[in-house]
Every structure is written in C-alpha cells, then in structure tokens.
Amino acid sequence: MPSQPCQRKAGATSAHPLVPAGGLKIEPIREAWTSHQRLCILLTQRHILAAMNWRRGLLLAGIHFAVAASLSVWMEWGYWPQIRSEMVRQRPVVTEQMSAEEAEELSFFPCDEGGGWCGPTPPQAEIAGIANLPVALLSDWHIPCTVGTGSLDSVVEKHYARTRKAEVIIWAILFGGVVVLWIFVGGLPLIRPRRWWQEPGVFITICTLTATLLFPVPGIGILYRIPLLFAAFAWLYWLLLLIWKTLLFLWRQFPLHKAAQTA
Numbered sequence: 001m002p003s004q005p006c007q008r009k010a011g012a013t014s015a016h017p018l019v020p021a022g023g024l025k026i027e028p029i030r031e032a033w034t035s036h037q038r039l040c041i042l043l044t045q046r047h048i049l050a051a052m053n054w055r056r057g058l059l060l061a062g063i064h065f066a067v068a069a070s071l072s073v074w075m076e077w078g079y080w081p082q083i084r085s086e087m088v089r090q091r092p093v094v095t096e097q098m099s100a101e102e103a104e105e106l107s108f109f110p111c112d113e114g115g116g117w118c119g120p121t122p123p124q125a126e127i128a129g130i131a132n133l134p135v136a137l138l139s140d141w142h143i144p145c146t147v148g149t150g151s152l153d154s155v156v157e158k159h160y161a162r163t164r165k166a167e168v169i170i171w172a173i174l175f176g177g178v179v180v181l182w183i184f185v186g187g188l189p190l191i192r193p194r195r196w197w198q199e200p201g202v203f204i205t206i207c208t209l210t211a212t213l214l215f216p217v218p219g220i221g222i223l224y225r226i227p228l229l230f231a232a233f234a235w236l237y238w239l240l241l242l243i244w245k246t247l248l249f250l251w252r253q254f255p256l257h258k259a260a261q262t263a
Contacts, residue, residue, distance in 0.1 A: 068174070
C-alpha cells in the first residue's frame with residue numbers, strides 16, 4: 001500500500017510538544033523581546049552609573065573648569081570695556097549737521113557687529129579649545145569681539161546681540177559643557193593602563209596644565225603648542241576607543257552574536 005502524505009486533521013494538536021496547536025504567535029514573542037531589550041538597557045545604564053568613578057570624574061572636571069575659566073577671564077578682560085552692556089536697536093550716526101562736541105559724546109564700541117578681533121587665535125582660546133575638544137567642535141568655542149563668530153555665538157547673539165549678557169550666557173554654556181564632558185571622560189575611563197598617566201583623560205589633563213604654564217613664559221612661550229599637539233592626538237585615540245567600545249557593546253547585545261555562540 002503506497003504511503004500517504006502526512007496530513008493534520010482538524011483539531012489535532014501540534015506534532016512538537018513545545019509548539020502550540022495554532023503555531024507560534026509572533027506578537028507575544030516580539031513584545032517579550034522588546035521588554036527584554038528595555039530591561040537590558042535599564043540594567044546597562046545602572047551598571048554604567050554604578051561603575052563610574054565619580055570622585056575621579058569630579059576631580060578632572062574641576063581642574064578643567066578652573067583652567068578654562070581662568071584662561072577665558074584672562075582673554076575676556078581686555079575686551080569687556082569695549083562690549084555694550086545693553087542691546088542698541090539703532091546706533092547713532094555722526095552726521096555733518098552735528099557739532100564737534102556732539103560727535104565726541106557718541107560712544108564707540110569696537111565689539112559691535114562688523115568690528116572686532118580678526119587676528120590669529122589667542123593662546124588662551126587654543127589651550128581651552130584643545131583641552132575640551134568635543135565641546136569646541138560642537139560650539140566653535142568663543143573669542144570675544146571676533147569678526148567671524150562660531151555656531152554658539154551666532155545663536156546667542158541673534159537674541160541678545162553682542163552684549164555683556166550674551167558673553168555671560170555663552171561662557172556659562174561652554175563651562176557647563178566642560179564640566180559634563182570631564183565628569184564622563186574622567187569618571188568612566190575606557191582603558192585601565194598600568195601607568196596612570198597613560199590613560200587618555202589624565203594625559204590630556206597633564207598636557208593642558210603644561211601648556212597653560214608654558215605660554216606666559218617669555219622666550220619659550222611658543223612651546224605651549226607642543227603639549228597641545230599631544231593632547232589633540234590623545235583626543236583622537238580616546239574617540240577611536242569610544243567607537244570601538246560602543247561597537248563591541250552593540251555586538252554583544254545583538255541577537256546574531258548569541259546565535260553564533262550557540263551554533
């Protein structure tokens with residue numbers, strides 16, 4: 001008698017004891033997987049916060065905040081008297097009908113739009129920018145009375161013009177970014193080398209302090225660019241480490257990685 005193909009009768013149960021009669025339901029599996037992913041993300045975030053060395057992060061954040069603030073105040077000090085305290089909607093213009101005394105009474109502010117510093121970048125801005133390179137790349141840092149303003153300067157000065165209030169807001173945003181950056185970089189080191197100074201965050205801090213101490217010294221002040229160069233390469237190394245650690249973490253969370261281990 002020829003063999004008949006196996007046909008499942010109506011109401012029959014599944015041939016496999018673990019598979020229900022109606023087959024696998026996709027939606028419950030998808031919901032369970034989504035809940036599992038959310039739980040993994042939550043546990044990962046708690047693990048990262050617990051693994052952070054908060055004392056080390058706050059220490060490096062305090063050092064870089066002090067350095068950036070002192071350099072910025074030093075740089076701002078010479079321009080502060082030339083910056084308006086209030087926004088002027090329409091500036092007075094010297095005309096032929098004005099007398100010499102009236103023309104002299106009109107105050108002149110070199111830092112108004114269209115005027116200001118157009119020379120090379122001051123050493124204070126170079127040191128602070130390289131020391132906090134991610135913040136500088138996002139904001140273009142800040143130089144008072146600059147003809148070509150950065151991205152952050154353009155946004156703030158669009159609402160407050162080039163005034164002292166705008167300067168305070170810009171510096172507050174930059175210093176806040178510096179503190180957040182170094183709490184993360186210092187509190188969560190990507191590697192743990194045998195020598196403490198080989199860790200990128202500590203190495204960048206050492207280069208920053210060296211450059212800050214070198215540039216005011218007469219005769220050898222130009223040498224401050226050497227530690228800044230090493231700090232820039234250290235930031236590149238830190239960025240590559242961050243990308244590698246992130247990709248490795250995502251690979252471990254990806255389902256194909258678990259399937260490859262069980263195969």
